[in-house]
Amino acid sequence: MKAILICLFAWLSINLQAQSTAHAGENGKITGKVIDSLTKAPLEYATITVMDKSSGKILTGGASNDAGVFTITGIAAGEYTIIIESIGYQKITLSAVPVQKGKPVELKLIRLVKKDQDLSAVTVTAKAKLIENKIDKMIFNAEKDLTSAGGVATDLLKKVPQVSVDVDGNVQLAGNGSIRFLINGKPSTAFGSNVADVLQSIPASQIKSIEVITNPGARYDAQGMGGIINIILKTNTARGINGNMSLTAGTRAENGAVNFNARNKSFGINAFVSGNTRLPVSTPYTSERNSTDTVGKTNTLLQQDGNTKLKRYGLESGMGIDWAYKKYNSFSVNVNYDIFGTSTRGLINQVQENTTYNGGLLSNLATLNNTNSRNRSHNVDLSFNYKRTFAKEDQELEFAVNSSIGRTQGNAANEQFFMPQDSLYYGVMNSNPGKENQTQITLDYTQPLTEKIQLGTGIKTTILDISSNAVAWGYSPLAKDYVYADALSNNLQYHQKVYAGYAELSFPVGNLFEVKAGGRYERTEINSYYSNAQQQVKKPGYYTWVPSLFLSKKLGDEQVIKLSYSKRIERPDYGDLNPFINTSDPKNITAGNPYLLPELGQRVELSYSRNMGNVGSVILTGFYRHNRQDIQPYVKYYPSLIVGDSTYYNVSVSTRENIGTEDNTGLNVFSDVHLTSKLSLRTNLSFYHRKIFNAIDVGQSRTSFNYRTNLNVTYQFTNLMAGEFFGNFNSARNEVQGRYPSLTTYSFALRQFIWHKKGSLALTATNPFNEYVKQKLEINGPGFTTTTIRKIPFRSIGINFTWKFGKLEFRNEHKDEGGGDENL
Template identity: 25%
Template sequence: MKYIYVSLIFLLPIIGLSQESKLTGKVIDKSQNFPLEYATISILNPTTNELVEGGVTNTKGEFSLKVEKGTYNVKIEYISFESKTFNNLDLSKNKDLGTIKLGIKADSLDEVVVTAETTTVDVRLDKKIYNIGKDLTTSGATISDALANVPSVTVDVDGAINLRGNNNVRILINGKPSAIAGFGSTDVLQQLPAEAIEKVEVITSPSARYDAEGSAGILNIVLKRDKTLGFNGSVRANIGTPLNNGINVNANARTDRFNFFTNIGYTQRQPPGNAVFENNYFEDTSQFDRIFERRDYDRDRENFNVNIGSTYFFNDTTEVTVSYFNRMGDDSDLTNNDTERFINGDLASQTIRVENELEEEMTHQFAVNFEKRYDSEGHRLTADFQYAIDDEKTTNLIEENEVFLAPELIAQDDIVENNDQTDLLIQADYVRPMGDAQFEAGFRGNYENEVTDFRLNTLDQNGQLVFDDTISNVFDYNENVTAVYSQYGNKIGKFSFLLGLRYEHTQLKGKTTPYGDINNIQELLGEDVDLNFDNNFSGFFPTVNLNFEIGEDENITLGYNRRINRPRGWFVNPFPSRSSRTNIFQGNPSLNPAFSNAFDLGYLKRFDKLLTLNGSVYYQRETDSFERIQEETGQTTSDGIPIIRSIPINLSSNERYGAEIGVLYNPTDWWRLNGSFNYFKFISDGQFNGRDFGAENESFFGRFSSKIDLPWKVQWQTNAFYRGPRENAQTKTDPIASLDLAFSKDFLNDNATISLNVRDLFNSRKRQQFTVTDEFTSNSEFQWRERQITMTVVYRFNQNKRQSRGGNQDYGDDGGY
């Protein structure tokens, strides 16, 4: 049964092609000559006025549709604009309507009935674009949940995001690093609502305009914003079990000179989780031969976020946008850990450990975007300034009591951690189209500072909480990246290319200030551990993207890029932080950045409106790649339990190669299917402390989605996911399968929608692992969140159900929020 989800992908039939004609054209704003993206093209039966074929324009306002040869009525529509109709149009052969100019309606904004949907994937020279707004299963979900449904992307049960099985993926918001994405952490993505997303760009072969960070590639999350004249928006409320309540208001008001936009949301979630660990120790490595743990996680997540901003239009070609983003998080985690310890099969000790963690976080981001357009073909200059502050305070009170022997308090920790981070971004980009060619150049400076103040009070031999100055410390970390780039693209016949070169200078600087005597701390950590470091390195990062059009609906792409993986602050912080008395994580200040070279060969074929096939094969070689390992410290707790540490190291190399295939198939007007399958293999080698950590592993994952239009305006969507087994130097991970269901119903003249979705229907998203070291083996099962059921109600005012945005001229890479 576990292979059903993957097998279904390859059972889609291919339908024969009909004799067709092609209809092309371009739709622009009559007053400003700007291309209108997502204008609707409807090809109608001239007798019954029923829809025969439909589509929407691209970012340049262009459209291209195929239809069986004949005579039709063609209607061009765009929300808040007057429509245009061509009656009895002869399409017995290919027809180009040329440039179609639409004028703004004189009266108030009226609803435009959009009867055709966009394709869920758009393949560009250097990326694939997925429309998130049409996924019913993300209603009431988080951004992290939405990313889990994107082909090529997987999200682990604990929220770690992987691209093609590689977790070194760069997360951008509207083409830029952003506090909205949590300064590179994925935790924030588990808090913000999925409804904020317009689309996700999967960039596996990034061009030079993007950061060189992220050896796996880039996920660019494009957020919604409307520029349509008038006042419009939506209100969304959801309720779920386990507790998943929230409300989100999105509003936009546009005049001739100003565009005001805001997004306000509040959520409260209580996702319960659980875990089981069983460690078996080899002879003479522990006083216990077996330790069994059961953990229950009770979480309470409250999150309030607001984004407000305005665009001022100096004239038809120049505008400036100012925006402010704020997020307030108030989280609490209560973890109960019941641990049983055995000697020769007999219970020797049982403890109950309770961790009560409270976290308060406040994030501010102020951004200014300037854009100057010189013509309607894309010649423009943009400049960005962005400043963000994130203040996070975490307190964790930990108590552990012996309950099997004489009941007593055996451990107590009181941890206070303050994390203050600032981020400054300065960026400018210039784009100059020249016919089919295009030249780009730009600058980006990204300067981050993170100060972590970690303080530990622990129980001494007299049963008193005392300040531990051997662990407590302040870590001040700076990551400064300055980059310039240039790239040139052109199209010659059926061949097009995009060549780029990026130069980046990086400074990684850290200073550790212990609360205790620095000489004692240095001796404790080791003389080779650098408490103060200043690492500087520079590099060129070339990119090559090639495309050959075999036919109008078939092409081949080839991409090459060089990337970098920089260690984050907590990866280089030399002071150990502990999640328990027996498990600590210690950073490695000697950790070097990893560099990779990657190749990607892609193929796309569209078979009429029924079937789209895309696939690729890829290869990547990374040097000095990161690997987290576990080892014994040689120390034990007061009751004789070995203390195990996790530490990141540089392995000498990591080779990764694989293949993926995706299928979009619409057997009927009321049924849409899509599936994807990704296979990858990696080979790593390297040693640490005389131990070989080389490994070879292969795995795969697949997903399948079915969306059906039922009577009475009801939609039904099913998403299935399967990930095969994985293995690294020490750990084997079992496969995971899960199924999501969703239903939606429109009412109030399609101005409102109610939906019900079930994530992880069979409660099967659990990570099961087996770890082997020279000292112990470990079996574990972890479930971050149990099955979730959510009901969502959306009401739209002056906004059509399928009109996700209007009037945006260019919003893919550098749009505002």
């Protein structure tokens, strides 16, 4: 498949380059760059109109890209009037612009000045892109999506190219689940506990955009094997008082969010609060495990038939202050407070049958299990940023301190009764509080060496402290009471420091392509203590060299081909390392692995994108990824297992292991096509070929082909009403020990704007014709085979109300600032 990808992109490059060359020299073209007159920031989506000078007839036009640059081709020789406009700015008219055949016209830097404008008077006529493809990342503008109204973050992630979400909310990026999640570009300890729970607790109405970085550059932390997903929350930097409110009521989930922004001259404040709750739902399931004891020469069949009721909730809040001082200096301070939690109750009927190799019945035991668990975490995120700009464009100095303080509390209990006597014979209760503190100190500097060459460099220190204290009590049939279980109680102290420095250089290679090359050097030091370890093994510090390379080539004005390479590392997190042994279900034990080694990987990506103007756009992305010391969930079977002074029979233990190496080759095809002015289609196709080399159970390596496809259809019924359909299919996929099930979901949405588009009502429905999603999971390893079938409630219907309020004021900054020194 790697050969196919290489041939495909080579053909595209040659063919499109030939097209570009063939059209060179036809008529003339006009190029330029549009920026804000005060901030010097480039203005994207500025409209450029080309008019006949004598008749005033509009002949052609275009829009500026994310760098503020525009190019208009195919203009016959003559004199023209050029009009440059952008929402919220005063337009500029250039008269008598001469154009000659075969000679490009380079306009001077165009500086647009802001004007006063009321929010209610703003009418957006240009259609912003849903997907923006930058040199080193892709941006999904979540505000433009309909079916996610009233949903959560995972509903949005399903629609992002190269991202997939399973039925439990677990996220993969280009087929890899080891993702570095950020909120507004900053890490949070909230993601150290349970990523799926956190993502399913963030209302979609709170999210402005999602940035996906599959091959992060040298400026980014090396952490995150699959790449980085950065969730940008809504805010507004325009002057005045404004905000928005969103409320959702539904059959499965309810949420709400309020944003408030206020700005006067150089000072601004923003605040938000949002909450989400998933109403209690019951998930019936059956499980069957066939196992063999080669020593005792017996076979065991364990059958479980149960039901689990789950409830989830989340609350996020935050406040930020920013201040611009004397033109070149800006300060910002942000404080966020989050709470996430889940609670479950379960009832399991269990039958265990032991037979000889010849089929002779040895025993048949029926039991009833009652289970319940509760997990809660709260986090405080603090950040301080100082940014210094200079008179020289693109020269910047930035200093930041980010701290995240997380507290978790887990409680679980299990009681098992012999049937039909209904007598208690086994019970365990445990409490597992934990702490996770992380602080990052960063200094970045960008220096333009020439007009086209730019150097970026910086240093960073990350300090991570994790502590866990697990206390367990086991039921004693003799005492008929719970007693302290020393073997199941333990504590963890884990301290990690990462010192990093990087440099990256951006420059053109003639007219061939743009280059962004960099390197990051990280030193990791670990000091850990595990109370139940037979021997404390001191882990030596290690160095990690992380190079990155981006090559970008424009093929004409609307086509780009990119080649990139990066190296990544995945350090085990709190959930991986926590040595707590959970025996709530004594037949299916779970435990952390404090001896995990970091996972290392390298990734090459080749992509082609084409913007077809009003017709739409297409993006093709191929990649190859190689991981070593690959970290994956792993299950081992034991006919008998001693934990402390207790012996567990016919038990499986689930943990995470460095399983070996993994190779992935993939292709992603994204297209956004506007069939008419009202009807748009968006498709996202992903194909992956995976090969896993199992170093734990030699000979159990696996090869598989997986794919994912979705379709999004949007129709604009009127100027105030739009409808949308979204369908998604994830194929079954093979992991190191088994086959994970396929998933099909679909949703509908209808949105009506009201109050002059300041408000909207949306009706949403997910899987309305199917109450459950059936999931069949097959896992096998030496001595055992397990098949589990779950029926997960998935049908939901909801209604969402959104309201935007306030007034935006655009002023001439020079008049507001008055006199005084502009330099610090």
